[in-house]
Amino acid sequence: MFLKINNATKSFDNEFEVFSDLDLTIEENQFVSLLGPSGCGKSTLLSMVAGLESVTEGSIELDRQKITKAGPDRGMVFQQPSLFPWLNVKENVMFPIKKQKDAEERAEKFLKMVHLSRFQNNYTHELSGGMQQRVAIARALAMDPKVLLMDEPFGALDEQTRHILHEELMKIWQETQKTILFVTHSIQEAIKLSDRVVVMGTRPGRIIADFHIDIPRPRKRDDEEVIKLERKVMDLLEGEINKVLKEELSHEGIY
Ligand SMILES: Nc1ncnc2c1ncn2[C@@H]1O[C@H](COP(=O)(O)OP(=O)(O)OP(=O)(O)O)[C@@H](O)[C@H]1O
Numbered sequence: 001m002f003l004k005i006n007n008a009t010k011s012f013d014n015e016f017e018v019f020s021d022l023d024l025t026i027e028e029n030q031f032v033s034l035l036g037p038s039g040c041g042k043s044t045l046l047s048m049v050a051g052l053e054s055v056t057e058g059s060i061e062l063d064r065q066k067i068t069k070a071g072p073d074r075g076m077v078f079q080q081p082s083l084f085p086w087l088n089v090k091e092n093v094m095f096p097i098k099k100q101k102d103a104e105e106r107a108e109k110f111l112k113m114v115h116l117s118r119f120q121n122n123y124t125h126e127l128s129g130g131m132q133q134r135v136a137i138a139r140a141l142a143m144d145p146k147v148l149l150m151d152e153p154f155g156a157l158d159e160q161t162r163h164i165l166h167e168e169l170m171k172i173w174q175e176t177q178k179t180i181l182f183v184t185h186s187i188q189e190a191i192k193l194s195d196r197v198v199v200m201g202t203r204p205g206r207i208i209a210d211f212h213i214d215i216p217r218p219r220k221r222d223d224e225e226v227i228k229l230e231r232k233v234m235d236l237l238e239g240e241i242n243k244v245l246k247e248e249l250s251h252e253g254i255y
């Protein structure tokens with residue numbers, strides 16, 4: 001059990017409880033996706049693993065160490081690449097590891113892995129959205145984290161670029177043997193990439209299903225097993241999303 005979320009409860013200052021008693025255990029090198037309706041707490045959960053948010057009750061352990069704050073053993077990639085515009089590509093990747101002796105070598109190694117060696121001296125505004133996201137992935141990998149936390153990393157990209165980055169991420173994952181916790185709103189993306197798809201429900205946030213997928217990779221969208229699983233997940237999610245909508249509409253006196 002590499003990453004262990006133990007009876008985690010999270011409430012913010014307003015005492016609003018995002019989730020309570022949440023349990024999730026992830027093995028080393030596993031690729032796990034989190035799917036769930038907007039507001040169910042996916043980003044909050046990732047931030048807690050990253051150590052950017054505290055756990056109200058319960059605990060999170062990584063490699064038998066309790067997580068209490070942010071650290072280089074957890075690399076984070078967000079929906080927006082959040083790069084520094086005044087640094088070039090290589091300097092951006094080096095930024096979190098700049099005190100290490102081999103920072104430059106490491107930056108070059110991971111820029112090569114995401115096929116951006118040619119652009120290492122460019123500034124980020126000279127790159128497309130997909131390329132910027134690859135820089136963000138290289139930056140997270142250069143820290144050599146034990147786990148890579150990705151919060152809708154391809155959510156802002158077009159279908160074609162997304163497809164290319166899926167292939168790249170699969171290769172990187174196989175090459176680096178990282179453990180990946182990946183948040184997405186795309187059922188197809190989750191099923192295409194993951195060993196496990198964890199579906200969350202809301203109000204309160206909780207895990208409603210955990211699918212272990214052993215369909216061989218690369219997975220094709222028109223594969224019968226893929227389609228079957230997609231339907232199953234879609235039915236589950238639809239139920240949860242409708243519940244949220246109903247609650248919101250009834251709150252406004254519409255329903
Ligand atoms: N800093 C905060 N203070 C107060 N409430 C917060 C804070 N951050 C998140 N929340 C609340 O926690 C709940 C979960 O938010 P979170 O961002 O984790 O959802 P999500 O599942 O990532 O949603 P989405 O799919 O829209 O990104 C929401 O109701 C949100 O309003």
Ligand SMILES: [Mg+2]
Pocket residue numbers: 042043044151
């Ligand atoms: Mg989110």
